[in-house]
Amino acid sequence: MNVNGAVPSVFDAGLPTFSYDLDATPHDIFADLRNAQSQAPIAIGPLGPEILSYDLAREILRDNRFRLPPGITLAAQGITSGPLFDKLASSLLGLDGAPHIRLRKLVSKAFTPRATSRLTETIHQVVNGLIDRVMDAGSCDVVTDIARPYPTPIMCALIGAPSEDWQLFSDWTEQIFKAFNFQPDANFDESEIMRAWGELDAYVDDMVAARRDNLTDDLLSELIRAESDGDRLNLDELRGLVAGFLMAGTDTTRNQLAASVQVLCEHPDQWARLREHPELAMQAVEESMRHSPAACIVPRAALEDAEFGGYLFPAGTFVFANTFAANRDPAIYDDADRFDIARKDVPAILTFGGGAHYCLGANLARRELAEALVVLTRRLSAPHRTGPAPWKSILGMTGPTTLPIAFDVTTGA
Template identity: 85%
Template sequence: MTAGVEGESLTNANSTAPSVFDAGLPTFSYDLNATPHDILEDVRNAQSRSPIAIGPLGPEILSYELARDLLRDNRFRLPPGVTLAAQGITSGPLFDKMANSLLGLDGAAHVRLRKLVSKAFTPRATSRLQDTIRDVVNGLIDHVADAGRCDVVTDISYQYPTPIICALLGAPPDDWQMFADWTEEVFKALNFQPDVNFDEAAIMRAWSELDAYVDGMVAARRDNLREDLLSELIRAESDGDRLDLDELRMLVAGFLMAGTDTTRNQLSASVQVLCEHPDQWAKLRDQPELAMQAVEESMRHSPAACIVPRAAADDVEFGGFLFPAGTLVVVNTFAANRDPAIYDDADRFDIARNDVPAILTFGGGAHYCLGANLARRELAEALTVLTRRLPDAHRVGPAPWKPLLGMTGPSTLSIEFTSARVVTASA
């Protein structure tokens, strides 16, 4: 059976479904350094034969419908510390911090935190950032406009999200660089790739400095609440329950990690695919009302997040197969978002697509991205301003991508353009 009911508990002792490992499913392999482009043909071949295949890490869910269902199925959990295991770390203070973060928690503890945070992370809270978002992206373009050329990754995308997240939290501009440095270090704990330079002590130092800073912010807010996310988190209450200081620290770090590197990489990936389709760049330039559709389509076609790991909490029957307890399952959202059974001409990039289902790039179910609305707003505003101010931007030179196991996207993206200087930064 296909499990689509969240939280359903089944006993599979009498299951007649074949084990997912013994069912003759298609297999394919890829190097751990492979990019999404490297695996596309193999994924296509496997996907044409079965909605599930056996990949290098275990079963991979390739169809849109099964991917959506599995992400909503609470019998499959996010493996705690899965990224740290790649670095050989399965216990200790850093592992404990990750396991007790909003990403690492499951069950009742996770539901409680999501309930409280959702009261603070509202569209109203993010809509207040509109002017900040616009000012930041225009300021970055101002720095490169006269040159007629830039590297989108380093000159725009890398510097874009931190000021916005800090403004959301209520951190003063003078401290934004510190947040950028802390985030850069702490985010290494979310890297799927084994790294010989991985320094657990350095990550913990950065995280401790961030925690101490947040403690100061919380102390200052207790008697002087403001119109920012941290104040909203302090205000948040559900049936008399409130967030304590440890939870506030954890959530701030989580927002920085989840809201920084993802936006950086997705903005670069979205700019690249638009640049490589000049008709689409021009369409967005001339029809800025398509900005949100451009975000959805670029995240479907060229996502910065391509896989979601899950593990079977018990023996689970799903999609007609038995997944033994502990089985690591890769939900290949890159494949699902290009499922030809769902999307007409799935490899075509078209920002005017209509009547298509929601992309799976933001995950689904209990761990659906809390910041999805903010991310969409940031990306839509950046793409609108870029296409308007750099009306003929085009890629020059190679744009190699980072591995798909983790956060991917171009590592460099050189573009040339004629700047529309008649458009002011305040427009």
């Protein structure tokens, strides 16, 4: 407290500071993060206050006074209006308040176990097919050969698109995701993104028309069925949700799968343990997302002057929940830097966010990752890295850009 009893501004409270380049990876800043975390639960980073403790990070993700401004990823590219901005701001990822609650309520009715449990066969076909291509070589780049092509066919199967159209969806996702990325992209082209999004919308229109009188058991049919107090999703909302699912479910899974495989490769005892005990798969997913997450920073902005954690955050202040630091908080996790897929009685990781925007597809993502790790550990024996595995910036979706490994071939699929 100040002498006059007022809550001090977060900027004037003498909190620890640390700095990093905007292209710094989680590994680059870890020592500085841990040093700041040992001094205070909040520190001032290069872009604003960063929440470093587990308890405060969990709290701010649930605090409606701090939200992600709609279209903020495009603003990072210099775009603050126009058709692409409007499209992004009206998506499930861009909405807040009552419109967001309404959409989420309808979507949660569609995200049933039935809509995702039938994907197990597809998941096994996809991951085994990718491994088949590299088995004879005894080596591969996990990023390009396995992780990158893995999620799109699964997302298409979830939605109900035929397998022969997987490449179309992959191309559209590649373009549209540029609008959701905080990192400036040298290949960013608004007209190309709108073209790709328009083609995806037209494809979804045809899928919806085909299902209106012939509903099946895919997610799109569940979305059409979904009703809450007489309310249903309109065509614009169905289009936006399909695009949102593709964006949220593709890049995240690609990067996390590569990151999870890397940390398991670097801990051969844990790889062997998962191979011998596939029932630990879900715990292996949780632990690898805690220890080596593909999503490390959750940005928020104070909508009003807000007292939080004993400090005043002026309206408009950008705040970053550093879930990478929070998931390694020594006050919460015993021997927090140790990678151990058999950890027990640990609190939920914060990698899937929290509060109103907690990841709707979290259970599907866990299933995709767990099934892939079970198959990989069963079929690839004694994997080891054969070259560098540089990571992307902590400020965007991170993870290795390349992960060259060699392995022993085992029988059985």
